[in-house]
Amino acid sequence: MRLEKKGHAAMATHHAPTDATVWKIVKNVGDVVAEGEEIVILESMKMEVPVLAEQDGTVTKLHVEPNQAIAEDEPVADVE
Amino acid sequence: MNDEWKAKLTEFESRRKRARELGGQRRIDRAHTAGRYTIRERLERAAESFSEVGEFATYDDVDALGNLRGQLPASYVMGLGTFAGRHVAIGGEDFTVRAGAPQTYLDRMKGGLGGFIEDLAHEYRIPLVMFMEGVGGDVAAQGEKGHSYLVSSLSWKRSYELLAEVPVLAMVSGASAGGTAGRTVLSHFSVMTKDSVFFAGGPPLVKRALGKDLTKEELGGAQVATRSGAIDNLAEDEDDAFEQLKTFLSYMPQNVWEMPPRGERTDPVDRPLDEILDILPTNGRKPYKAVSVIEPIVDRGSFFEIGKYWGKSVTTGLARLDGIPVGVLASNPMHLGGAMDAQAAEKQIRFVDMCSTFHLPLVYLVDVPGFMVGPDAERNNVVRWGMRAIQSLVEAEVPVVTVQVRKAYGMAVSATSDPDGLSLRIAWPTAEWGDLPVDGGVDAGFHREIEEAEDPDAYRTAVQQRMRDLADPWRTVEAFGVEAMIDPRETRAMVADFLNASLHKVRTDLGPQKRQWTIRP
Numbered sequence: 001m002r003l004e005k006k007g008h009a010a011m012a013t014h015h016a017p018t019d020a021t022v023w024k025i026v027k028n029v030g031d032v033v034a035e036g037e038e039i040v041i042l043e044s045m046k047m048e049v050p051v052l053a054e055q056d057g058t059v060t061k062l063h064v065e066p067n068q069a070i071a072e073d074e075p076v077a078d079v080e
Numbered sequence: 081m082n083d084e085w086k087a088k089l090t091e092f093e094s095r096r097k098r099a100r101e102l103g104g105q106r107r108i109d110r111a112h113t114a115g116r117y118t119i120r121e122r123l124e125r126a127a128e129s130f131s132e133v134g135e136f137a138t139y140d141d142v143d144a145l146g147n148l149r150g151q152l153p154a155s156y157v158m159g160l161g162t163f164a165g166r167h168v169a170i171g172g173e174d175f176t177v178r179a180g181a182p183q184t185y186l187d188r189m190k191g192g193l194g195g196f197i198e199d200l201a202h203e204y205r206i207p208l209v210m211f212m213e214g215v216g217g218d219v220a221a222q223g224e225k226g227h228s229y230l231v232s233s234l235s236w237k238r239s240y241e242l243l244a245e246v247p248v249l250a251m252v253s254g255a256s257a258g259g260t261a262g263r264t265v266l267s268h269f270s271v272m273t274k275d276s277v278f279f280a281g282g283p284p285l286v287k288r289a290l291g292k293d294l295t296k297e298e299l300g301g302a303q304v305a306t307r308s309g310a311i312d313n314l315a316e317d318e319d320d321a322f323e324q325l326k327t328f329l330s331y332m333p334q335n336v337w338e339m340p341p342r343g344e345r346t347d348p349v350d351r352p353l354d355e356i357l358d359i360l361p362t363n364g365r366k367p368y369k370a371v372s373v374i375e376p377i378v379d380r381g382s383f384f385e386i387g388k389y390w391g392k393s394v395t396t397g398l399a400r401l402d403g404i405p406v407g408v409l410a411s412n413p414m415h416l417g418g419a420m421d422a423q424a425a426e427k428q429i430r431f432v433d434m435c436s437t438f439h440l441p442l443v444y445l446v447d448v449p450g451f452m453v454g455p456d457a458e459r460n461n462v463v464r465w466g467m468r469a470i471q472s473l474v475e476a477e478v479p480v481v482t483v484q485v486r487k488a489y490g491m492a493v494s495a496t497s498d499p500d501g502l503s504l505r506i507a508w509p510t511a512e513w514g515d516l517p518v519d520g521g522v523d524a525g526f527h528r529e530i531e532e533a534e535d536p537d538a539y540r541t542a543v544q545q546r547m548r549d550l551a552d553p554w555r556t557v558e559a560f561g562v563e564a565m566i567d568p569r570e571t572r573a574m575v576a577d578f579l580n581a582s583l584h585k586v587r588t589d590l591g592p593q594k595r596q597w598t599i600r601p
Contacts, residue, residue, distance in 0.1 A: 018392075018415045019456070045417025045449055047367045 011060065011080040014051050015073050020044035022064045027077075031059050039077045040064065051076045099135050099153045103176030111176065115275070116254050117318055119157045119174045122211045126322040127161035127170055133200075134158065134190045139177055146223050152177045155214070156190040158197040163209055164326040166334065169201040172211025175254055180214025182259060184234075185224045193263055198238045205335035207247040209325060210267070215282070216258020239266045244437060244592055247332040251321045252276050252311065255296070264311070268434050269328045269386065271313040271321045278305040306389040309427060313386060327384050331398040331405040332438055336592055339583075340405040340440050347379040349402050349576040353569040360568065362510055364486060367413035370395035373445055373485065374410050377401070377572050383408065391427030393418050393452070401443070402576040404583065407435030407478075409496075410445035411485070420492045421452035422460040425469035428495065429600075432472040437593055439586050441479040441579055444497065449517070450490030468600045469495040475595055479582035481575050482506065484562065488513035504578060506564045506571070511553050513562075518547045 020042035027039045033053040040062070042049045061078040064070055081089075102108055102118055111118050123130050137154035155178055158171020171191045173180025182192050189195030192214065201208035222228040242248050243266060250264045252272035257279050264270055264278065272278060279300030286292055286299060297303075305311040315321035333340045359372045375383050378399035385397040392415035399408050409428060411418035420428075435442055451457070451466045473480065473495055482497040484507040493513065497505055516524060522544050523530070533539035557565045566574060 044415075045419050045452075046365060047413055047417040048365050049367055049414065 010055070011078055012054050012057070013075050014039065014054060014077045014079065016042060016051070016070045016076055017072065018042070018044050018049055019072050020049055020070055022066050022068045022070060022076075023048060025062065025064075025066060027053075027059050029059050029062055033057060033059060033079060039079070042070065042076075053079055055079060095136055098151075101153075102174055103152055103178075107176035111254070114254070115317070116213075118176060119172045119211060119213070122172060122253075122318065122322075123157065123161065123170065125319070126209075126211075126325075127163050127168075128165070129162040130159055130170070131161070132157070132159040133196055137183070137186055137190060139183070139185060140224070141178075142220075142223060144220075154183050154186055154190060155180050156183055156192055156195070156197075158191045158195075160200065161209070163207075164329050166207065166329065167204070168207045168209045168329075169197045169204075170209040171197045172251075173214035173260060175213040178218070178220065179255075180260060181218055181221065182214075182216070182234075184217075184221050184229075193234055193236060193259060194238045198242060201242055201246050201248075202238060205246055205337065207249065207329060207332065207334060208242060209329075210248070210250045210263070212250050212252045212256045212260050212264045213254040214257070214260035215255055216260050216262075236262075236266070239263060242266075243268065244336065246335045247329060247438065249325050249328060251315075251318070251325060252278055252305075253318050253321065255282070257282050257300075261310075268332075268437075269313070269325070270311045271315050271324045272302050272305060272311045273315050273317055273321055274302045277301055278311060309387065309390040309423065314389065324384075328386075328398070331384070331400070331440065336437060336439070337590055339587060339590065340438060343379070343382070343400045343403040343405070345403040347402075350573045353377070353572055356568045356571070360485065360508075360510060364512070367417070369414050370410035370412035370418075370445065370447075374399070374408055377443075377445075377575070378406070378408065379403065386431065387427050391421070391423035391425070392416075393421060394424040394428050396427060396431040398440070399443075401572070401579055404576075404579050405440050406579065407431060407440045407442045408445070409442065411447040411487075411496075413447055413486075416452055417449050418447050418487070419449050419452040420462075420466055420469065420495065421457050422462045422465040424452075425462070425465035425495070428469050429465075429472040432469075432476050436476040436478050439478055439590060441481070441582055441586065442476065443575060443579075444480065444482045445485050446482060446488050446493070446496045447486040448489065448492045448496065449487050451492045464601065466492060466495065471597075471600055473498055474500060475597070477589055477593055479579070479585060480504070481578055483571060483575070484508065484511040484513065486510050486512065487517070489517055490515060503563070505562050506566055506574060507553060507557065507562045508568045508571075509553075509565065510568075511562075511565075512551065513553065513556070514551055518544055518551050522547055 023043035024041040037053045038050045040051045057079040060080050063075040139152045139154050141149045141152045155174045161168050161170035183189050191197035248267040250267040250270040255277050256264050277296045277300045306314050382400040395410045395412045480498040482505045530536050530540050556562050
């Protein structure tokens with residue numbers, strides 16, 4: 001997780017942990033998430049690899065769409 | 081004390097004082113400002129005792145035109161130390177003296193590439209601990225010699241030889257470039273602080289050669305070096321790095337002729353392991369972190385991960401089981417579903433070679449869908465690297481205990497056990513195996529038959545059902561095609577029992593490795 005200061009709230013960009021395709025968007029922009037909740041589920045080698053919220057907050061941006069191929073370390077979602 | 085003694089001791093003290101001043105206060109301050117220790121402070125903090133050798137070796141400091149400016153201590157500090165309670169050869173470059181350049185100006189090198197420190201480790205068969213901070217050779221060296229020289233006149237042989245004899249540990253703090261970087265990777269374990277840099281050539285060289293403007297962090301920061309596999313581990317700061325070096329050493333014998341040191345047996349081998357059933361998803365599409373399955377099985381708190389940031393589909397690290405130091409490998413489904421790609425294979429090979437060299441038995445937790453497939457994998461030469469990984473296990477001279485956790489498909493499975501040794505494969509009821517998983521395998525193997533059927537979908541379903549029945553792991557267990565099936569909660573006790581028995585083999589196999597083949601394909 002890389003924290004980027006934006007105003008007073010800490011914004012966390014969540015990155016893909018592995019090369020994958022986007023399988024399911026669980027939370028949409030505006031949804032409230034608690035730390036540890038699934039935001040997006042990727043699929044890699046037929047495995048469901050979840051991108052979990054690393055902090056409580058609101059999803060402010062999704063960088064991906066379903067079925068999109070994504071490489072390790074590319075941004076998936078912002079939570080702030 | 082007579083006057084003659086007084087004069088001799090006065091000279092001694094003044095020379096010692098000069099040696100302690102390193103490259104001067106300005107350069108020492110620069111290190112401190114950057115949050116780094118000097119080489120003498122490193123030795124002071126890391127070692128419990130230190131008998132210095134070559135303290136008064138000197139470097140003639142000249143300007144660019146060759147005019148003598150004065151004398152400085154030689155650019156390497158070393159000696160016999162006690163580190164984590166053990167005798168070690170210990171030392172490092174002094175970055176405050178010509179950026180830790182090799183001491184080609186001395187009759188005998190102190191260290192850095194061969195030299196006394198490496199002879200000490202070799203002759204006394206004690207570990208070598210190196211603090212790497214230097215930028216390798218520079219054009220000033222030819223000024224000292226009065227002529228240029230072929231770098232190949234210096235031999236690396238001793239540095240390679242040591243890899244087969246004693247643990248070699250390296251820490252990078254500051255910059256490790258060129259020859260210093262080369263010497264760094266000739267180690268069994270390396271760690272760098274997070275604000276250090278490591279590269280073959282630094283930004284000015286890259287700018288000249290390639291016209292690319294890169295910061296030194298972009299080029300060879302810890303993010304780059306620990307992800308390429310050049311450096312094993314990342315440390316917060318130097319004190320953290322010292323601790324990691326000591327932890328690594330705690331699993332290692334002094335040399336390949338001695339047994340790895342057994343730790344305390346305070347964690348009962350039959351303690352409850354119920355958490356494994358919560359951690360391991362029975363749904364094969366759900367991943368888990370390899371570390372979360374390793375930790376409950378080994379002695380509490382004993383797992384020390386090595387190479388966390390590269391080759392991530394195989395997790396590797398040292399641990400103890402009933403106090404016995406072991407090398408642990410585990411497929412990591414969180415990354416590429418646990419598939420073995422070229423990087424993971426490379427990481428595994430280096431780890432297996434090291435454990436075999438120091439006679440640490442291996443425990444492999446397998447959940448591998450195969451070698452990685454796809455254009456990236458092919459470009460990275462996955463097949464050759466994968467076959468080398470298999471070879472590393474075939475060549476390993478230590479006991480291997482394999483636990484079949486979930487998937488075991490394709491050739492990659494051969495890189496998880498020792499079919500020419502005891503081949504002890506212990507399966508959990510979640511295990512599945514074969515050449516290919518049934519779902520994809522049916523289409524690949526019978527596509528013509530399926531296409532030509534009257535009702536292809538129904539035919540496919542029937543074939544899949546038949547193949548699923550045949551793939552039931554219990555059938556393999558009944559055929560003794562796998563050595564054991566156990567309740568996962570019995571794993572720790574059973575593995576410990578076999579490891580304890582295997583020590584009879586380990587004890588009688590001590591000494592240098594007897595490799596069957598001289599090259600890897």
